[in-house]
Amino acid sequence: MSRLARAAALAATLASAVAAPVRAQTIAITGGTVHPVSGPAIENGTVLIRDGRIVAVGREVAIPPDARRVDARGKVVTPGLIHPGTNLGLVEVGSIDATNETDVAGDVTPSFDVAAGVNPDNVRIPVARLEGVTSAVILPGSGFLAGQAAWIGLLGDRPESLVRRTGVATLANLGAAAKEAGAGARARGLARLERLLDDAAEYEARRADFRRNAIQPLAAPAEELQALLPVLRGERPLYVAASSERDIRNALRLAGRR
Numbered sequence: 062m063s064r065l066a067r068a069a070a071l072a073a074t075l076a077s078a079v080a081a082p083v084r085a086q087t088i089a090i091t092g093g094t095v096h097p098v099s100g101p102a103i104e105n106g107t108v109l110i111r112d113g114r115i116v117a118v119g120r121e122v123a124i125p126p127d128a129r130r131v132d133a134r135g136k137v138v139t140p141g142l143i144h145p146g147t148n149l150g151l152v153e154v155g156s157i158d159a160t161n162e163t164d165v166a167g168d169v170t171p172s173f174d175v176a177a178g179v180n181p182d183n184v185r186i187p188v189a190r191l192e193g194v195t196s197a198v199i200l201p202g203s204g205f206l207a208g209q210a211a212w213i214g215l216l217g218d219r220p221e222s223l224v225r226r227t228g229v230a231t232l233a234n235l236g237a238a239a240k241e242a243g244a245g246a247r248a249r250g251l252a253r254l255e256r257l258l259d260d261a262a263e264y265e266a267r268r269a270d271f272r273r274n275a276i277q278p279l280a281a282p283a284e285e286l287q288a289l290l291p292v293l294r295g296e297r298p299l300y301v302a303a304s305s306e307r308d309i310r311n312a313l314r315l316a317g318r319r
Contacts, residue, residue: 087111089124093133098140108138141195146300149197150179150186150213150223164202168242169257169281172288173208175201176227179220190215196225200232200300205242205250206257207232209288210300231292235311236304251311256280258319261289293319 088110095106097118107122108115117123124130153160162178179199189197195215201208210230217223233239233254235247243250260279264286270276271283279286291297301312 085112087125087128088131089122089128090131090133090138091124093136093138095138096140106138139193142193144189144194144197146200146210146302147197148202149189149194149199149215150181150183151175151199153180153183153185161202163200164204165208168205168238169285170201170204170208171206171231171292172284173201174211174227175199175208176211176213176224177220179211179213179223181218181220181223186215198229200302203234203238203302205234205238206254206285207234207238209297228291228297230298230300231289232300232302234302235308236302239308239311247307247311251315253280255315255318257286258289258293261286262293265290265293 090108090110092105092107095103095108095118097103103118103120106118106120107124109117109122109124109128148163151162155161162180163175165173176199196213197215198210198212200210208231209228210232211224212226212229213223214225215223235251235254239250239254240247241250242253257280260281263276264271264279264283267276271279292299301308303309303312
C-alpha cells in the first residue's frame with residue numbers, strides 16, 4: 062500500500078473515531094510515523110487529542126487510561142490540510158444550478174454570506190476529508206464583488222457544526238469579472254472598486270445625510286456599503302482573485318493606496 066493510501070486509510074479511521082462530539086473525548090493516535098508542522102518525522106509516535114485540540118506529540122507521550130486509542134502502525138500521521146479557497150460544501154454538481162449556493166444576483170454583493178448555503182451532506186466533503194483536508198475557506202462565486210467567505214471544518218452533520226467562522230474575508234474578482242464590471246476594461250473595473258470603497262467611507266461618515274437623501278448618489282445600496290466597512294477598518298481582509306500578473310499588480314496598487 063502506498064504512503065498516500067495508508068494516510069487515506071488512517072483518515073477514514075479517524076473520521077470514524079471522532080464521530081461522537083470531539084469536545085468530549087480524549088483520543089490517542091499511536092504507533093504511526095508522525096510528521097509535525099516543524100521538525101523531523103517521529104517514528105512510532107503518538108498524537109494526543111483532548112477536547113478537540115492536540116495537547117501532546119512525541120514518542121514518549123503519557124496516554125490517559127480513558128483515552129480512545131487509534132492504531133496508526135504502518136501509517137502516516139500529518140496535520141490536517143487547510144484548503145484556502147474552494148466551493149466545497151456549496152456546490153454539488155457544477156452544471157446543475159439547483160446544487161450551487163455560491164452566487165447571488167448582481168455583481169456588487171459584499172453583504173452576501175455563503176455560510177448559510179453550506180450543505181453538510183455534500184458528497185464532496187467526505188472525499189476531501191479522506192484526502193486529509195480537515196478545514197477550508199469557502200468562497201462566494203465569480204462576481205465582481207461577490208460576497209463574504211467562511212471558514213468551515215469537515216466534520217459534522219449540521220451546518221452550524223461545520224461553520225467555524227463567518228465573514229473571514231470579502232471576495233473581489235479582478236480578472237474577467239472586473240473587465241465585465243468595468244464595461245469591457247479592467248482599468249474601469251478597478252476604478253469602480255475604488256469608488257465603492259470611497260463611497261462606503263462616505264456612507265459611514267454621512268449616514269444622516271444619506272437617510273435624508275442629502276448626499277450625492279452612491280455606487281451601491283446602503284446594505285452593500287455597510288458590508289464593506291469591516292474591510293475599510295482593517296477588520297476583514299479583501300480576498301482578491303486574480304487570473305494574471307496584471308491583476309496581481311492592480312491589487313497591490315489598490316492596497317498601496319489604502
